[in-house]
Amino acid sequence: MKLKLIPSDTKIPFLKYRFMTFGASALLILLSVFMFFGPGLNKGIDFEGGIMIEVGFEKAPDLADMRSALGGLGLGSVSLQTFGASDDILIRVQRQDGDNEAQKVAVDTVKARLQADYGDSVSYRRIEFVGPTVSGELVKTAVEAVLVSVFAILIYIWLRFEWHYSIGAIAALVHDVILTIGMFAITGLEFNVASVAAILTIVGYSINDTVVVYDRIRENFRRYKKMDVSDLLNLSINETLSRTVITSLTTLLALIALFVFGGEVIRGFAAAMIFGVVVGTYSSIFVAAPILLQMGLKHYNEADDAFKPTGDDAYENES
Amino acid sequence: MISFPKWKSVLVVLVSLLGIVYTAPNFLSKATLDKLPDWVPSQQINLGLDLQGGSHLLLQVDTADVREKMILSLKEAVRTSLRSADPRIGYRNLKTTRTGVSFSLRKPEDREAARKALSSLSVLMPNGKFSNIINISDDGKVATVTPSEQAIKDRISAVVDQSIEIVGRRVNETGVNEPTIQRQGTDRILVQLPGLGDPQRIVDLLGQTAQMTFHLVDISAGAARGKAPAGSKILPSLNEEGRTYVVKNRVMVSGENLEDAQATFQQGQPVVSIRFNGLGGKQFGKVTAENVGKPFAIVLDGRVVSAPRINEPILGGAAIISGGFNVQGAQDLALLLRAGALPAPLKILEQRSVGPDLGADSIAAGKLAGLIGLLGVAVFMVVTYGFFGLVANIALVMNMFLIGALLSVLGATLTLPGIAGIILTIGMAVDANVLIFERIREEVHNGKSPVNAIESGFNRAFTTIVDANVTTGIAAVILFVMGTGAIKGFAVTLGIGIICSMFTAIMLSRMIITIWALRSRPKTLNV
Numbered sequence: 001m002k003l004k005l006i007p008s009d010t011k012i013p014f015l016k017y018r019f020m021t022f023g024a025s026a027l028l029i030l031l032s033v034f035m036f037f038g039p040g041l042n043k044g045i046d047f048e049g050g051i052m053i054e055v056g057f058e059k060a061p062d063l064a065d066m067r068s069a070l071g072g073l074g075l076g077s078v079s080l081q082t083f084g085a086s087d088d089i090l091i092r093v094q095r096q097d098g099d100n101e102a103q104k105v106a107v108d109t110v111k112a113r114l115q116a117d118y119g120d121s122v123s124y125r126r127i128e129f130v131g132p133t134v135s136g137e138l139v140k141t142a143v144e145a146v147l148v149s150v151f152a153i154l155i156y157i158w159l160r161f162e163w164h165y166s167i168g169a170i171a172a173l174v175h176d177v178i179l180t181i182g183m184f185a186i187t188g189l190e191f192n193v194a195s196v197a198a199i200l201t202i203v204g205y206s207i208n209d210t211v212v213v214y215d216r217i218r219e220n221f222r223r224y225k226k227m228d229v230s231d232l233l234n235l236s237i238n239e240t241l242s243r244t245v246i247t248s249l250t251t252l253l254a255l256i257a258l259f260v261f262g263g264e265v266i267r268g269f270a271a272a273m274i275f276g277v278v279v280g281t282y283s284s285i286f287v288a289a290p291i292l293l294q295m296g297l298k299h300y301n302e303a304d305d306a307f308k309p310t311g312d313d314a315y316e317n318e319s
Numbered sequence: 320m321i322s323f324p325k326w327k328s329v330l331v332v333l334v335s336l337l338g339i340v341y342t343a344p345n346f347l348s349k350a351t352l353d354k355l356p357d358w359v360p361s362q363q364i365n366l367g368l369d370l371q372g373g374s375h376l377l378l379q380v381d382t383a384d385v386r387e388k389m390i391l392s393l394k395e396a397v398r399t400s401l402r403s404a405d406p407r408i409g410y411r412n413l414k415t416t417r418t419g420v421s422f423s424l425r426k427p428e429d430r431e432a433a434r435k436a437l438s439s440l441s442v443l444m445p446n447g448k449f450s451n452i453i454n455i456s457d458d459g460k461v462a463t464v465t466p467s468e469q470a471i472k473d474r475i476s477a478v479v480d481q482s483i484e485i486v487g488r489r490v491n492e493t494g495v496n497e498p499t500i501q502r503q504g505t506d507r508i509l510v511q512l513p514g515l516g517d518p519q520r521i522v523d524l525l526g527q528t529a530q531m532t533f534h535l536v537d538i539s540a541g542a543a544r545g546k547a548p549a550g551s552k553i554l555p556s557l558n559e560e561g562r563t564y565v566v567k568n569r570v571m572v573s574g575e576n577l578e579d580a581q582a583t584f585q586q587g588q589p590v591v592s593i594r595f596n597g598l599g600g601k602q603f604g605k606v607t608a609e610n611v612g613k614p615f616a617i618v619l620d621g622r623v624v625s626a627p628r629i630n631e632p633i634l635g636g637a638a639i640i641s642g643g644f645n646v647q648g649a650q651d652l653a654l655l656l657r658a659g660a661l662p663a664p665l666k667i668l669e670q671r672s673v674g675p676d677l678g679a680d681s682i683a684a685g686k687l688a689g690l691i692g693l694l695g696v697a698v699f700m701v702v703t704y705g706f707f708g709l710v711a712n713i714a715l716v717m718n719m720f721l722i723g724a725l726l727s728v729l730g731a732t733l734t735l736p737g738i739a740g741i742i743l744t745i746g747m748a749v750d751a752n753v754l755i756f757e758r759i760r761e762e763v764h765n766g767k768s769p770v771n772a773i774e775s776g777f778n779r780a781f782t783t784i785v786d787a788n789v790t791t792g793i794a795a796v797i798l799f800v801m802g803t804g805a806i807k808g809f810a811v812t813l814g815i816g817i818i819c820s821m822f823t824a825i826m827l828s829r830m831i832i833t834i835w836a837l838r839s840r841p842k843t844l845n846v
Contacts, residue, residue: 002845003702008764056676104522104667111519124517125677127670134377134669138803145801152793160786194736197798197806201743201813204794208747208787212754215783243757246703247750250696254746257692258739263684265677266739273743 005249006242014237015230018290025175025287032182041184044192045128047142049095049135051107054126055114060086069117075106084264088125095132103129142196146177149200153207161214164297169210172288176206176279183275194269202276205251209244209284216240217289221299229297233289241285248281321774323833331826335717342723362727367734367808368511370682372675374518376510377503378486378525381664385478386471388663393451394420396440397464404436410462419451419465427459437464444469475506478662483508486665488658489524507668516674520651528620528664529655531574533606536614536626537565557622558643564623566616571606572599580656582649589649590641593656600636608632617642619652685738692745693719700749704756707846710831711752714823718748721819722812731815734808744816750787751824755780760846769844770836777829784825788817 045052063080066089070078076094083090093110096102107129114122130138150173158166180199184191216236224232252274259270341360344352352361368375394415401408401422409425410433424433433455441451441464450470455462466474483500486508490498499511510525512518537551547553547565556562576599583592595603607615607629616626617640625642644652697715700708722741726733759776767775795817798810 002705005703008760054677056674101526101666104526104670107670108519123674123676124672125674127517127672129670131666131668133379141801141803145797148801149794149797152797153790156790156793193803193806197736197802197809200794200798204791204813205747207790207794208750211786211790212783215786219779239761240757242760243753246753246757247747250699250749250753251743251746253695253699254692254742257695258688258742260688261684261691262688262739262742263681265681266684266735269736269739 004242006245008242010238010241011234012238012241013234014285015234015290015293018286018293021286021290025283028182029175029178032178032185035182035185039185041181041191042188044190044195045092045095045130045135046192047135047139049103049130049132051091051093051096051103051110051129052126053091053093053107053110053124053128054083055089055091056123056125057087057089057118058121061089061118063089066117069113070110073109073113075109078110088264095135103131138193142193145196146199146203149203150174150177153203157207157211157214161218164292164295165214165218167295168288168291169207169214171291172210172280172283173203173206175283175287176202176276179279180272180276184272187271189268189271192268194266195272198269198272198276201273202280205277206280206283209247209280210288212243213237213240213284213289217292225299229299230293233293237285237289244281244285248277251277321770321833321836323830327826328830328834331830334721334822335827338717338720338724340724341727342720345723345727360727362730364723364726365730365732366678366682367732367737368513368671368678369673369735370678370733370738371513372516372673372678373511373513374515374521374670374672376512376518376522376525376667377669378508378510378665379668380475380479380482380506380508381666382475382506384663385475389466389471389474390415390419393440393464393466397422397437400436400440401433404432406432408433408436416463419463421461421463424455424459424462427457430455430457430459433459433462440464444473472505479506479508481662482665485659485661486510486525489654490521492654492658493521493524495521508665514675516672518670518672522667522670524651524655525665526667527655528661529574529658530620530660531577531656532570532618533572533603534566534569534616534618535571535606535610536616537567538613554616554618554621554623557619557624558648564616564626566618566623566626571615572602574656574660575599576602577656580653582646582653585639585641588641589644589646590639591644591649591653591656592637592639595636595638597636600634603636603638604632604634608634624652681735681738685735685742689738689742689745692742696745696749700752705845706835707752707756707759707832710828710835711749711756711824713831714752714828715745715748717827718744718816718819718823721822722815725815725819726812731811732808733812736806736809737812740809740812741816744813744820747791748816748820748823751780751784751820752828754783754787755824755828756846759844763844763846769841772844773832773836777825781825784821788821792817 063082067078067080070080070091075096078094079092081090082088091110093106096106107127150170153173154166154170157169177199180202183189184195213236216239217233220227220232220236227235255270255274255277259267259274262270341362344361344363352363355361394413397420398413401410408429410422411425413420413422424430434453437453441449441453444450446469448467448469450467452465452467453463454465479502483502487500490500490510490512495512496514501509503509512521515521537548539548545553545563545565550569551565551567553563554566556564572595576595577593578596578599579594581592583590611629611631613629614626615629617624624640627641640652693715697712700711702708704711722744725731755776758780759772762772762775763769792814795810795814799807799814802810
């Protein structure tokens with residue numbers, strides 16, 4: 001017998017709990033917004049400008065010694081952390097005042113100091129510096145990319161369904177994006193260009209999940225012309241529940257493998273995605289569908305294109 | 320009745336085979352590939368700099384400097400035009416402003432004559448506008464010559480083109496493998512150096528304009544006290560900290576007239592030997608002949624390399640530059656002189672370098688994570704859906720081959736985020752099959768016969784699959800259009816993954832299941 005994670009005939013009254021889940025979501029959104037504007041994001045050099053050097057040593061160096069040596073170079077805040085292994089150190093230097101040239105000088109200064117202290121045993125695994133011009137542009141592009149994709153998806157859903165669904169899907173989407181950003185603010189996970197890619201992928205994933213539920217709602221509207229809207233929404237969520245959970249699980253399986261084995265550089269991305277998939281799954285069940293009821297979605301007139309029976313439904317009627 | 324047309328089966332099998340054939344080269348070594356005949360696909364996936372190790376430098380041409388130089392030379396042109404007019408046109412207060420050149424006429428009645436004299440400076444450009452805008456007030460007190468925006472744009476564009484060429488020459492001279500140098504936007508240059516984990520030397524080389532000029536040293540009494548008389552300036556020494564020279568402004572010979580430069584040794588010291596072209600040789604010969612016994616300064620980017628005494632006229636067009644170099648310093652200077660001076664300074668906006676070790680580690684980690692993810696998902700699918708799960712796994716593995724083949728054929732670049740995209744696809748690709756199988760489960764539950772359940776399961780899941788994938792596709796397209804570098808790589812694999820997973824779920828797994836259902840005519844469906 002096969003594993004059935006979700007029994008075939010669940011009748012969980014999701015909508016009954018909608019004020020609880022709306023409340024929980026509202027609370028989390030408030031917390032995220034507060035954390036975003038309060039403590040803020042731990043912005044990586046992509047968005048803040050600055051220098052990042054990953055150095056491999058032959059044996060694990062003393063971090064306290066290195067911290068005081070590099071801290072004394074007059075480059076402002078210098079942070080050190082081990083990166084995956086104890087002999088692999090990530091050095092971060094804040095953005096230098098002045099123009100792009102100042103960043104290059106700072107890289108040279110750090111390298112000269114490491115050379116003096118540790119000789120030729122150091123190997124540079126990664127050297128990155130981002131000047132103020134580029135980091136400003138990256139912030140702008142990132143914000144634009146998220147806005148444009150949300151807008152494009154809004155249009156698509158509107159065309160394929162109708163406006164209630166469009167609003168509901170976007171509400172779920174914005175919910176997921178805000179919570180993910182909040183997660184970055186709360187955990188202090190570095191926020192960089194890869195994080196933006198993670199958010200955009202979460203946008204895609206969350207909408208994917210929502211669309212599957214909406215598709216079923218639309219279908220049930222055609223099939224059960226008299227059913228109470230709230231019951232109909234509940235039925236649709238329950239019918240798609242097994243798929244929602246299974247797809248989330250397979251995606252999480254792949255992401256957890258990425259998180260654990262994919263290496264240090266990609267770990268932050270994997271963490272953000274794992275969080276996003278969980279939140280995206282939650283929102284398509286507890287936000288996207290119930291919000292349709294809140295907006296007063298009703299049985300629609302037959303003239304509406306989206307609700308005309310499809311060929312497949314016709315087949316259903318014959319049999 | 321359930322069926323799968325022959326032509327569709329042929330297509331699916333063909334596409335699958337092509338997927339395997341075009342992915343195969345990635346499992347072979349370069350040497351093996353070279354031995355294969357030409358018609359065998361041998362295209363491998365391009366690895367991004369973050370995976371193979373290498374450096375990415377984003378440079379910006381100093382456009383303010385271009386503008387400044389342009390206005391400065393316009394000022395000289397205005398001066399020449401007014402002076403060489405016949406009769407000569409009197410002017411005063413000729414100076415550069417932020418936007419152009421301004422002066423006033425001594426006599427207002429010279430207005431028309433001045434306009435005529437200056438008209439040769441303003442040529443008609445292809446866009447129908449004039450390159451310089453000439454304005455002279457009625458009383459002749461305020462006259463301006465302003466370069467038009469288009470003229471400045473054209474000039475910047477030409478400077479960027481020229482810079483790309485010089486950057487290319489300098490980078491090539493260092494012997495880096497397969498560098499790519501491209502223009503980005505209006506005033507930026509992207510330099511990619513595969514395999515170079517620490518581009519320090521190239522960064523240093525590109526950070527210099529390498530404008531070399533030869534000047535006479537000011538030996539007047541004022542200069543001896545360390546003050547710069549009119550027509551002279553104080554310049555620091557290149558290699559000797561704290562030492563300065565007083566050098567006459569006038570350029571006697573310019574580095575543009577160099578034909579060759581080589582690092583060599585003289586009396587055990589590293590030096591650079593240079594050779595002028597015909598014009599430069601003549602100028603150099605004349606200056607040295609007229610100034611025997613005087614010191615002659617060699618200036619590089621506003622710093623004095625050295626100022627040797629001219630012992631005798633140098634007429635052959637060849638000379639030696641010494642100046643306390645170490646071997647590397649002499650080699651770099653020779654390289655810079657050979658490659659030529661940059662028309663404007665370059666600023667480094669962004670540098671991202673990855674050592675080859677880290678790149679190899681990333682690939683190894685990505686492979687491991689991918690395999691474990693694949694295994695985890697495959698086991699889960701079999702446990703959940705049994706035989707159908709097995710079919711989904713065949714589709715999943717085929718999906719990986721198709722992604723590999725498309726990446727190889729398109730010559731797309733695989734980056735670390737790209738690997739993350741593929742691993743994410745492993746998890747999401749089975750979604751289409753999950754949708755179908757869940758649907759079949761429901762249909763069976765509703766009392767349909769197995770074959771009918773299979774058919775309507777596939778049919779009904781189809782629209783959902785399309786809707787769900789188009790929305791993810793929108794996100795991928797936007798990432799591709801707006802993203803840069805590594806993010807583009809992620810978008811490419813995500814997008815390719817979506818297309819391939821739709822093909823394998825809708826076509827491949829449907830074919831397998833249909834053929835199975837037609838052969839075995841199952842009485843019950845154990846989904």
